[in-house]
Amino acid sequence: MAMFVHLTAAANTPRIRRAGIRADSRGQGGVRGVYCFPVLPSYTLTHQWLRELARFGPKGALSAVHVRLDDAQEVLVGHYRDRAKGAQQWLTAAEAVARVAAQPDPRGWEVVVPRAISTREVHRIRAVPQVAGWRYVPDAHGTRPCTCFGCRIRGEYGGRRLRERHPHPLDGPPPPVPVLLARIEAAGDPGDPAALRDALHWFGLRRRGPVDHLTRLAAHPDPTVRRDLVWAVQGWSTPGVAELLDLLAEDPHPDVREAVADVREP
Structure with missing residues (x-):
């Protein structure tokens, strides 16, 4: 039996004791499963993801859930940088432990179990210090x-x-909204693409904005302007953003349609 550790919010531990670990994470290629890491002789390496998960995960303390998997269980293993390249590999649980343990620097490696973890596979749950591991990227300290x-x-x-x-x-x-609108007006009609994209960059740093003043840019002849318009308004809470994105979702240029799909991806 191969031993792995799964890091989760301490608030989830009662549910895990009762019903196991749900397969609610996404891995390479959209695989649904449970992220975990082999238990190695080094405590620091075993719990290396603690500080990084604390940056993005749920608020509060994290707990370590040790799980035992059958040696023949297929898992997805690789470095997190390989995930976007589709270079992670399917191995058995025993092979995954051996592969990670053999790395000269196993920091950044991850394992995905492509299913839920049952309560019978949960070996123990314990509190862990919240200061172990790296942040941002391995070797980021001092940078x-x-x-x-x-x-x-x-x-x-x-x-x-x-x-x-x-x-x-x-x-x-970002500059004030009147200043940015004046820059867009000064860019002309249909407008210089470089000046418009610069103004849209600063609009993208705001939480709200004048959607009605920017809607005309959805018809700009330069697709890079229309694409940057998508990224500028996608995070706004202003009424009318959804309708503008609906309009840009039907844009004739594939880069603009892809940008809308990216910002709307759950």
Whole structure:
């Protein structure tokens, strides 16, 4: 029997004791299953995902759920960077443990069990210190975090102080709405694509915006402007965003339609 550890919110442990672990995560290729990691001699490596999961996962403490799987159980194993490339491999549970243990640096490796975990397979549940593991990426310690809009996490602890110490040239704060609208007006009709895309970049850093003033850009002849319009308004809570995205979902250019599909993907 192969031993793995699954990290989850401490609040989930009563349900796991009663009904097991649900297969509610998505792995490579959309595989539904349970993320876990082999139990290695090193405590730090075994629980390496703790701090990273705490950044994105549920609030509160995390617990470690040890599970025993049949050696012949097929699992998906590989480095997390291989997930997007489709390079993770299907191995038996025993082979997965051997593969990860043989790595000179197993940080960042993951295992997906493509089914739910039953209560009979749960070996034990215990509390774990919340300071083990890496954050951002392995070996990130000592490297200045990126504060650009794509890398930052809204509401992350200490995020505002980090951005104040290391401001990013494209990080904001965005100019006021009247200033951005004046730039769009000055770009002309239909408008210079570079000037419009620059204004849309700053609109994308806002939580709300003037949808009615930007709707005309859905008919701009440059598809890059229409694509950037999708990304600019997709996070707004302003009424009319859904209707604008519906219009752009029927755009003749595939890049624009793909952008709408990406922002609407659950």
